[in-house]
Amino acid sequence: MNFDDLKMSWQTQTTHTTTKTAVSKDELKSKWQKHQQAVLKMNICMSLGFLAAMIEIGWVYLTYHNEYGWPFKVSIATIYSLMIVFSLVGWRNYAFKKENFDNSSADYIAYQLKKLSWQRQLITVYIWIYTVLLWLALVMYIWEITTGATALFRYSALGIITLYVVGITVWTRLTKQKKQLILIESMTADLEDLKKKLITD
Amino acid sequence: MQNQQEELFNALIKENHASIYRICRAYIYDAFLADDLYQEIIFQIWKSITTFKGKARVSTWIYRIAINTAINFNLKNKQHQHISLPDFMQLPYEDTLLRKQEEEQQLDHLRYCVSQLESPDRLIISLVLEDRSYKDIAEITGSNINHVGVRINRIKARLLKLMSTEKENEF
Numbered sequence: 001m002n003f004d005d006l007k008m009s010w011q012t013q014t015t016h017t018t019t020k021t022a023v024s025k026d027e028l029k030s031k032w033q034k035h036q037q038a039v040l041k042m043n044i045c046m047s048l049g050f051l052a053a054m055i056e057i058g059w060v061y062l063t064y065h066n067e068y069g070w071p072f073k074v075s076i077a078t079i080y081s082l083m084i085v086f087s088l089v090g091w092r093n094y095a096f097k098k099e100n101f102d103n104s105s106a107d108y109i110a111y112q113l114k115k116l117s118w119q120r121q122l123i124t125v126y127i128w129i130y131t132v133l134l135w136l137a138l139v140m141y142i143w144e145i146t147t148g149a150t151a152l153f154r155y156s157a158l159g160i161i162t163l164y165v166v167g168i169t170v171w172t173r174l175t176k177q178k179k180q181l182i183l184i185e186s187m188t189a190d191l192e193d194l195k196k197k198l199i200t201d
Numbered sequence: 202m203q204n205q206q207e208e209l210f211n212a213l214i215k216e217n218h219a220s221i222y223r224i225c226r227a228y229i230y231d232a233f234l235a236d237d238l239y240q241e242i243i244f245q246i247w248k249s250i251t252t253f254k255g256k257a258r259v260s261t262w263i264y265r266i267a268i269n270t271a272i273n274f275n276l277k278n279k280q281h282q283h284i285s286l287p288d289f290m291q292l293p294y295e296d297t298l299l300r301k302q303e304e305e306q307q308l309d310h311l312r313y314c315v316s317q318l319e320s321p322d323r324l325i326i327s328l329v330l331e332d333r334s335y336k337d338i339a340e341i342t343g344s345n346i347n348h349v350g351v352r353i354n355r356i357k358a359r360l361l362k363l364m365s366t367e368k369e370n371e372f
Contacts, residue, residue, distance in 0.1 A: 003357050003360075006311055010223065011332075013223065100252075101249055101266045101270055102253070102262050105268050105344075106342060106343025108269040109272065190276060191272075194272065197319065198321040199344045199348070
């Protein structure tokens with residue numbers, strides 16, 4: 001048995017696909033348009049939501065900043081920081097959606113590994129930054145609006161907010177994020193193995 | 202402009218659909234999943250045609266899309282990775298083999314042995330079976346030509362060994 005015979009046999013195989021996969025140009029156009037529309041819609045919604053939130057928070061600050069002290073100002077500043085962080089993360093995620101399948105496999109695998117590394121960083125680092133900023137903003141806000149209230153009420157409110165944020169964070173970390181991290185690690189291992197054997201071994 | 206792209210797309214698919222299909226069959230043993238992969242590759246070619254700048258040769262460009270789509274498909278569909286069956290589970294395959302015509306038997310035998318190779322090796326052998334040169338394969342994968350040569354020789358030896366081992370098991 002020699003390899004050339006195998007090659008000849010391989011090249012003479014019939015190459016029809018099953019009828020369910022007969023791909024028409026109209027189907028391709030429709031699929032591509034749907035994909036484009038979905039990405040565009042998401043970006044528009046994100047941008048509009050971002051803009052609306054910035055305007056609203058700006059209005060709140062301009063209306064009430066004379067009535068409240070520095071915690072109120074810190075709260076507003078923190079919310080703005082949160083939104084900027086969220087926006088940057090959102091745009092970076094969007095940039096990663098543009099995949100170039102016509103790069104060499106080495107470049108494609110490197111790109112996928114970079115994307116997975118970013119996703120891992122998002123879960124292990126940026127989510128924590130977001131959570132701390134959110135907690136800070138809520139704590140400052142509660143502190144200001146409960147100025148006239150009793151100490152018990154004030155500290156109870158702060159305690160509830162803290163417990164809520166910590167609870168949600170821990171629960172998400174132990175359930176959803178854990179699964180995501182396992183998947184990311186698995187995909188990273190596969191890609192590293194592929195890179196090693198396809199490109200460098 | 203759109204008409205030009207459509208014409209280019211039509212011409213590319215007409216010329217390369219058989220090769221693309223064979224790559225899918227090399228990479229995935231299951232015929233229906235291979236069809237899914239084929240459809241996905243066609244879609245990626247359609248998407249990429251607007252950004253094709255002609256820097257690489259058309260054949261290199263097509264094969265890169267096919268290989269990278271296969272890599273992506275495999276990542277997303279890990280549960281469909283072909284795992285070698287333990288020896289006692291191979292009997293049903295041998296029964297099927299007996300019922301096929303000799304040529305189809307040999308081809309299915311070859312497909313089965315290809316599926317027993319590791320995922321990176323299946324990608325490379327699919328290109329070798331399409332008569333791609335070492336230089337082409339190095340360009341498609343982004344590897345260097347020496348590494349490709351060494352790798353291909355190893356894969357060929359492994360495949361031939363699998364073919365003769367499986368043949369012995371039949372008898």
